[in-house]
Amino acid sequence: MxxxxxxxxxxxxxxxxxxxxxxxxxxxxxxxxxxxxxxxxxxxxxxxxxxxxxxxxxxxxxxxxxxxxxxxxxxxxxxxxxxxxxxxxxxxxxxxxxxxxxxxxxxxxxxxxxxxxxxxxxxxxxxxxxxxxxxxxxxxxxxxxHGKTSSFKAGIYYYALSFFGTMAMMAGIWLLFHRTGSWEISSGVLKTAQDLSSHRGFALTVLSLFTVAFLAKSALFPFHMWPQMAHAEAPDDFSAYLSGIMIKYGVYGLLLFIVPVFALTPRGTIKSISGVPWPMYILAVMSALTSVIGTVMAIFTNDMKKLMAWSTVANVGYIGVGLATGTSLGYAAAMFHTVNHMMFKGGIFASLAAVKYRTGEREMHRLGGLAYVMPITFFTFLLGIIAAAGIPPLSGFNSKWMIFQALFEKKMVFVATALFFASTGAFLYLFRGLHTIFLGQLSPRFRNVKEAPPLMSLSMIVLMILMLAAGIFPGLVTGRFNDILVAAGLNPIKTTLYSMTGSTTSINSTLVASVFALAVGVVFFLFVIGGRKRRVKMMDNYTCGEDPLDWNVGPDRYHYGYDFYQPIKGLFSWMPLGVVEKGYNALGRFMERLGNLVTSISADGTRLGWSFVLGVILIIVIGVVK
Amino acid sequence: MKYSIFLIVAPMAMAFLVPFLGHVMPALSKGLSFLTALAGTVLSVFLLITYKTPFTVIMGGWIPPFGINLHVDMLSLLFATVVYGAVTLGIAFQLSSVVVKKPYFYMLILLLLTSLNGMILTGDLFNLFVFMEIAGISSWALIASGNKTAGVRGALQYMVVASLASVAYLAAIAIIYSSTGTLNMAQISGGLREMNSAMAALAVLLILASLFTEMEIFPFNSWVGSAYRGAPSSISGLLSSAVALAGAYAMLRISYIVFGAGMGNIIRFGSFNITSILFWMGVVTVVTGEASAFTQKDAKRMLAWSSVGQMGMILMAIAIASEKSIYGAVFALITHSISKLLLFMIVGRLVSATGTSDWTRWKGIGRKNSILGIFFIIGALGVTGIPLFAGFWGKFTIIGSAFKSTGSSYLGVYIILAATVMEAVYFLRLAHALFEEPERKPGKVNTGIVFWTCTTLLALAVVIIGVFPAPLDRKIKKIPSELRGDNTSGYISTVYKAMGR
Structure with a gap:
């Protein structure tokens, strides 16, 4: 080689x-x-x-x-x-x-x-x-x-934001080039770190231009709305790639350029808030905000792919918080969560693709009970959401634990609170996904649905094994981080195959997993030797003696998955959700109006002459004013 | 190197011959016009290859200011080559299309070719005016030859604005002549500074107004939508890739040689700052042009307004006037001509296949004609300036030069960068629409060997320049030094040398 x-x-x-x-x-x-x-x-x-x-x-x-x-x-x-x-x-x-x-x-x-x-x-x-x-x-x-008008609408929204970021990056690249005289990334990092003390305004301009590009790609606030369109509308098998890998480009960019710059800046050259340089603190707050928004929006979503897209947004928020702390632990936590998110969100989107492959449905309230007919898919989804919710013994727990440890180290109370909120909210929407799609009543329409085809099942099984492995033996992944941390100018972290060491304590994940396995074993044993069991039919315990038709509701409306969290929705009605989207839409409309105004000049012959006069006036004004 | 005169004379002579010959043998006359353009292309490529240093040809032995000189340097040769190439492909495209045009049409194209090359090669302000008039008149006639009402409408709109522009230009020439006593560019150079600054400012204002019209700068560009829409597609393509190119060339030449003595200086007359006029008019044009294209449902109008946006960026580069920005401007102009001609050819065929230029009704047509669709994507990415496609290096260099110059404002650059988001959106929106599920069954687009040769050449050029910019780079990088006023191989000293002074 x-x-x-x-x-x-x-x-x-x-x-x-x-x-x-x-x-x-x-x-x-x-x-x-x-x-x-x-x-x-x-x-x-x-x-x-x-x-x-x-x-x-x-x-x-x-x-x-x-x-x-x-x-x-x-x-x-x-x-x-x-x-x-x-x-x-x-x-x-x-x-x-x-x-x-x-x-x-x-x-x-x-x-x-x-x-x-x-x-x-x-x-x-x-x-x-x-x-x-x-x-x-x-x-x-x-x-x-992919040749669909509706999907392209989502795609172009994503692309417009992303292209905006790319243009910002182009400006940043040039500013950096004029300063260093080389295109090399590493020399750019060194120079920007120096400039933070000598040419602060310039360095901050460069950093913010690059940050815009990376935030846009990683769907961090204020670009958090595109995954719910793009992830949802993309081809089903591609959504896993989109959410698993593509959302991480921005994370990579931040780790490549932004974090090392602040790591190389000597302490004290730039004002810091609770031990974090203020630009990074802002990044942390924006990331925390992203995960709160992602969580709240996921709770209200009825489309399963959109739900998971919002969940991706929330998870990228965790990653952003981790790397914004700027410590070794935060950096490692961000990378660990990146890997974990790749596995569990890949698994979840793969299982959703399998569901859609067999049923053709995306709205959750039309599904239900699929665990009976698609067990492998069900288990993939189950392990995926356990990991996403951060419950041991799966991988998500380990990385979230590290993120929180990094936050405790820096005493970032506000951000930690926001993440706790988002983490709790994650239970709400993840459980809902599981329950509505895979548990409960199996609709008679889907009685003959089969398990996903062999290769699809195989890749889901591999993903499950990976999630479990990273959950039980965190050292498999965290052991690789020390090279990277040293290369980025940070201290290595303490880690073994079985355990992780945070700022306040350490945790042995293998032990946790063993205890968990033991508990599951005991409960299963009790279940096996336990008392008499009676099988009930699926429709048996459903309506508690009421006839749904008396309440004037059809089967769809009656499904427990439909508008599940309506009461909670009221709680969040004060939040100005969707403000940023409205801002973008207003900008788009303004541009259309401007375009219409310009093109309407030619609608009338006399206006042509006037436009010429206007032009002459414009030249004079610009020439004299400057 | 006296052959360079043939670049102007040959198409002019053929333009006189074609209508007479057309009465007898229409096919022969059309073929001859194509061959003339092709021969000119070969000649200009030959001149480009053998080119070493800039030279000036004094016409008829009359030394300027009494006679006229042609100036051949890398800039004019390169642009003449592009104009010739574009017109050759345009004629071929027109010959291969279903609509049969009379020989007069080809006579007009040859006249257009003559005048554009004249604009590019001449070193005299009045001569430039004459060629601009010929270019204007032949373009109006060509536009009017398109679709009946739309063509006439577009031609009239162009005529109204362009007539105002030519009056303005003529008045400016009168002012300059009365003060300096010459109309030769090299001789005037610097002479404007010695004039009364108010008079100089007035002359500059009038010249700018007319050149902005030629170059489609807002708000002198209100005609472009209708003109491009009404013209036959081959002519729309030429308007964008040859006429606007010649306008931009005149802008480059006049602002560096006539307004300032050589490039690189901030040009101001009294309190009248020309550099900032060019810069901010460029910014305004990019924003309005891209916004207008963004709203269009009509593909040809969309392409027209996209040209406007590109020209705005190039005007900004001209204003920055650093070596790098000139390089970027020339690179962007050439690649824009190539990509835009490709797009107009494809759009032209799609219009004739579907009977409408409303692109929202073209859905799915690329599924049947996938190579056509892919070519469109190539052209679109080429104009937008995506890496690996031709437009990138020009745009990239312009943006880079803007971040290094004192004559520019970062705010303007950021505005332009943000405005190009719209460009990417509307181009890719149309490109994707070609592959969307059709509402009704799309027909087969009429193509042929000629069409495929033209489009393949152009598409290959877009990709090859994008991936290997080095050959074009070698040519273009000579230009900035030739535009400087202070060195011995620059424009001004070359002309003076040829005049024997």
């Missing part, structure tokens, strides 16, 4: 993706799967070879030599490895998902997107990073749209 493999894992998927545009769909999905095996194999062998890089030089006028460099850093390799592993699982899932009835033509674009993703994680210079970033943006737009 030489360093020539680096451009290979970026360019090969892109070129093959282009080639696949002219090939039959079914073949494409196989190529997609096989190439992902190859890529994952290559990526996992990269690490053992140590630091390697591939440089490509050329000249662009006025900037001298452009050195494009692909290289493996600890952080990049980590993201590369987890994303390629997850992509492999998702591609296996897609192989069965895309049968005749459910097939979409997204495989070529998806493969190009995989190449772009590898490019983002390998880039050591801003030009390569920017090229990969843009390639990722527009390919994902077309995947989300």
């Amino acid at each position: 030489t360093s020539n493999m680096l451009p290979f894992i970026v360019i090969a998927p892109v070129l093959l993706g282009l080639l696949m545009l002219s090939m039959p769909k079914r073949l494409n999905w196989w190529i997609f799967f096989l190439l992902n095996i190859v890529l994952a194999g290559v990526i996992f062998t990269l690490k053992s070879k140590g630091a390697m890089s591939f440089t490509f030089q050329w000249t662009l006028f006025g900037t001298g030599k452009v050195v494009q460099k692909l290289g493996v850093t600890p952080l990049g390799w980590f993201f590369l490895a987890i994303s390629s592993a997850a992509t492999l699982l998702f591609s296996m899932f897609s192989l069965d998902f895309n049968d005749k009835k459910h097939s979409t033509a997204i495989a070529p674009l998806w493969l190009m997107l995989v190449g772009a993703t590898n490019g983002i994680f390998l880039s050591q210079d801003w030009i390569s990073f920017f090229i990969s970033w843009e390639l990722m943006s527009w390919t994902s737009l077309f995947i989300i749209g």
